[in-house]
Amino acid sequence: MGLGKSVKQFFDDRFDTKLAAELFTKQAFKRLPPRTGWLHVFGSLSLLLFISQTITGIMLLIYYRPTPEAAHKSIQYITAEVQFGWMYRQIHAWGASVMIMAVIIHMIRTFFMGSYKKPRELTWVTGVILFILTITFGFTGYLLPWNQIAFWATTVGTESANKVPVIGDWLQYFLRGGDAVTGETLSRFFVVHVIILPWALTGVIAVHLFLMRLNNLATLERVDEEVPLKPEHGIPFFPVHVTKEGVVAVLLLAVLVTLAVVYPWEIGEPANPLETPPHIKPEWYFLPSYQLLKYFEGTYGALMGIIGCSVPFVLLLLWPFLDRGKERHPKKRPLAVGFGLFGLLGAMFLGYLGHISETEQTFFGKRYHITLKGWPVPLDDATDEAPPKH
Amino acid sequence: MPNDMNKPPSRRGFLDLILALGTFITTVAVAIPGLMYLWPAAKGGGPDKVEVEGASNMAPGQGKTIQVGSQAVVVVRHRGGFKAYSAVCTHLGCLVKWEQSSKSFLCPCHAAVFDENGKVVSGPPPAPLPEFVVKEIGDKVFVSAA
Ligand code: HEM
Ligand code: FES
Numbered sequence: 001m002g003l004g005k006s007v008k009q010f011f012d013d014r015f016d017t018k019l020a021a022e023l024f025t026k027q028a029f030k031r032l033p034p035r036t037g038w039l040h041v042f043g044s045l046s047l048l049l050f051i052s053q054t055i056t057g058i059m060l061l062i063y064y065r066p067t068p069e070a071a072h073k074s075i076q077y078i079t080a081e082v083q084f085g086w087m088y089r090q091i092h093a094w095g096a097s098v099m100i101m102a103v104i105i106h107m108i109r110t111f112f113m114g115s116y117k118k119p120r121e122l123t124w125v126t127g128v129i130l131f132i133l134t135i136t137f138g139f140t141g142y143l144l145p146w147n148q149i150a151f152w153a154t155t156v157g158t159e160s161a162n163k164v165p166v167i168g169d170w171l172q173y174f175l176r177g178g179d180a181v182t183g184e185t186l187s188r189f190f191v192v193h194v195i196i197l198p199w200a201l202t203g204v205i206a207v208h209l210f211l212m213r214l215n216n217l218a219t220l221e222r223v224d225e226e227v228p229l230k231p232e233h234g235i236p237f238f239p240v241h242v243t244k245e246g247v248v249a250v251l252l253l254a255v256l257v258t259l260a261v262v263y264p265w266e267i268g269e270p271a272n273p274l275e276t277p278p279h280i281k282p283e284w285y286f287l288p289s290y291q292l293l294k295y296f297e298g299t300y301g302a303l304m305g306i307i308g309c310s311v312p313f314v315l316l317l318l319w320p321f322l323d324r325g326k327e328r329h330p331k332k333r334p335l336a337v338g339f340g341l342f343g344l345l346g347a348m349f350l351g352y353l354g355h356i357s358e359t360e361q362t363f364f365g366k367r368y369h370i371t372l373k374g375w376p377v378p379l380d381d382a383t384d385e386a387p388p389k390h
Numbered sequence: 391m392p393n394d395m396n397k398p399p400s401r402r403g404f405l406d407l408i409l410a411l412g413t414f415i416t417t418v419a420v421a422i423p424g425l426m427y428l429w430p431a432a433k434g435g436g437p438d439k440v441e442v443e444g445a446s447n448m449a450p451g452q453g454k455t456i457q458v459g460s461q462a463v464v465v466v467r468h469r470g471g472f473k474a475y476s477a478v479c480t481h482l483g484c485l486v487k488w489e490q491s492s493k494s495f496l497c498p499c500h501a502a503v504f505d506e507n508g509k510v511v512s513g514p515p516p517a518p519l520p521e522f523v524v525k526e527i528g529d530k531v532f533v534s535a536a
Contacts, residue, residue, distance in 0.1 A: 159483035177430045179460045276484040278498045
C-alpha cells in the first residue's frame with residue numbers, strides 16, 4: 001500500500017470522508033445563475049483584500065511597537081531598515097482604502113440589483129455589519145503610526161463621541177482610555193485593530209458566505225417568482241467564476257504594488273500632544289460625516305449631528321425590511337433606485353465639500369476660498385495670484 | 391391565569407428557575423469584573439499643579455502652552471499678570487494657539503477665534519475656553535485646574 005493510500009485509509013477509518021467529499025464537490029462545482037459575471041466579483045475582491053490585510057498586518061506586527069515612544073520609530077524602522085518592509089507597509093496602508101472601496105462597490109451592486117430582497121435580507125444585514133467593521137478597522141489602524149495627523153484626527157474623531165446623549169462623556173473616556181488621546185488610547189486601538197476586529201470580521205464573513213451559498217446568488221426575477229435554476233443552465237463556480245476571480249486577484253496585486261511604488265504613504269511627523277498642526281482632515285471614507293457634522297452647531301446641533309451621521313447606517317441596516325417591493329430589476333424600482341442614487345451622490349458631494357473645505361480652488365478661471373462649510377468666497381483680485389485672464 | 395399563581399411550583403419548574411437564575415448570576419458575576427477591568431484606571435498625566443517654567447522671562451503679551459495634569463493649558467502674560475486657559479478647543483478638541491498680535495486664541499482646525507478672556511469671537515465652538523487658576527508666589531507662577 002502506497003503512502004497516499006494508507007493516509008486515505010487512516011481518515012476513512014475514522015471519519016465519514018464520503019460525506020465530506022460530497023460536501024466539498026457540491027460547493028466547489030456549485031451552479032451559479034447564468035448571468036453571474038464581472039459585476040459579481042466585488043464580494044470576493046473584498047475577501048481577498050481582507051486576506052491580504054491579514055497577511056501584511058501580521059508581517060508588520062513583527063516589528064511594530066504599540067507605545068507612544070516607540071510606535072513612530074518602529075514604522076520608520078520597518079520602512080527604512082527591514083527588507084521589503086516599505087512594501088508591506090504600503091500595501092497594508094493602501095489595502096485599507098482599496099478594501100473599503102471594494103466593500104462599497106459590492107454594496108452598490110447588490111443594492112441596485114435588488115439582491116437584498118427576500119430571502120436574502122440577512123445576507124444584506126451581515127454585509128452592512130461587515131462594512132461598519134471594515135471602517136472601524138481603518139479608524140483604529142490610522143492611529144497606529146502615531147504621527148501628528150493620525151493623533152489629531154483621532155482626537156477630533158473621538159471628541160465627537162461625547163456629543164452622544166447621556167453616555168457621551170463616559171463613551172469618550174472609555175474609547176480614549178482617559179481624558180485625552182494618550183498611550184492608553186494607542187493600546188486600546190491596537191488591541192481592537194489586531195485582535196478583536198480580525199476575529200469579528202472572520203466570524204461575520206463566515207455567516208455572510210454561508211447565507212450566500214445557502215440561497216445562491218440572486219437573479220433579477222421578481223421576489224417569490226424565481227424559476228428554479230436548472231443545473232445545465234448554471235455557470236459552475238469552479239472553474240468559470242473562480243477564473244474571473246483569479247484574474248481580479250492578479251489585477252489587485254498589480255494595482256496595490258503600483259500604488260505602493262508610485263504614491264507611497266508618508267510616515268509624517270511624530271505625534272506632539274502640545275501642538276495641533278493645520279489642516280487635519282480624516283481619511284476619505286470619513287469625509288462625508290466630517291462635513292455633515294459641521295452644519296450642526298450648539299448643544300442641540302451636536303446631538304442632531306450625531307443623529308444625522310447615524311441615520312444612514314440605520315437605514316442601510318433596515319433597508320431590506322423597509323423596501324418590500326417584489327421587483328428586483330432596477331428599471332422597475334424607480335423609488336428605491338432614486339433613493340439610492342440620492343444617498344450615494346449626497347455622500348459623494350459632502351465628501352467633496354469636506355475635501356475642498358478650507359482650501360483655495362479655481363472654478364471657471366476664478367479663485368475662491370472655500371469656507372469650513374463649503375461655501376466658495378471669491379478672493380478679491382488683489383490677493384489673487386494672477387488668475388488666467390481671457 | 392390566576393389558577394397557576396396559586397399552584398405550588400412543580401419540581402421541574404423550580405429547577406428551571408434555579409438554573410436560569412444561576413446562569414444569570416454567574417454571567418453577571420463574570421461580566422462585572424471584566425467591565426471594570428476595561429474601565430480606564432487612574433487618570434494619567436502629570437501633577438495637577440504645575441510651575442510655569444521661565445515665567446519671569448516671558449514678555450507681556452507672550453503666551454506659552456504647558457501641560458497641567460493630562461490637559462494642555464495656555465498661559466499668557468498680560469500687563470496686569472498671568473492668565474491661563476485650557477488650550478483644548480471646545481469645538482472638537484484641537485489645541486488653540488495664542489496670537490500675540492491679535493490678542494486672541496486661534497484654533498487651527500476650524501478657524502475658531504477666542505478673545506483674550508477665552509470667549510468665542512467666531513467659529514463653531516459652543517462654549518468659551520475654561521479658565522485655569524493662576525497663583526503668583528514671588529516670581530514663580532503656578533497653574534492648576536479650577
Ligand atoms: C486582519 C489583520 C490585521 C492586522 C494584524 C493589522 C495590523 C496592523 C499594524 C501592525 C499596523 C501598524 C503598521 C502601520 O501603521 O503601517 C496597521 C496599520 C493600519 N491598518 Fe491594519 N491590520 C489588519 C487589518 C486591517 C484592515 C482590514 C484594515 C482596513 C480596512 C486595516 C487598516 C490599517 C490602516 C489604515 C493602518 C495605518 C497604515 C499606515 O499609515 O501605516 N488593517 N495594521
Ligand atoms: S476644533 Fe477648534 S474650531 Fe473645531
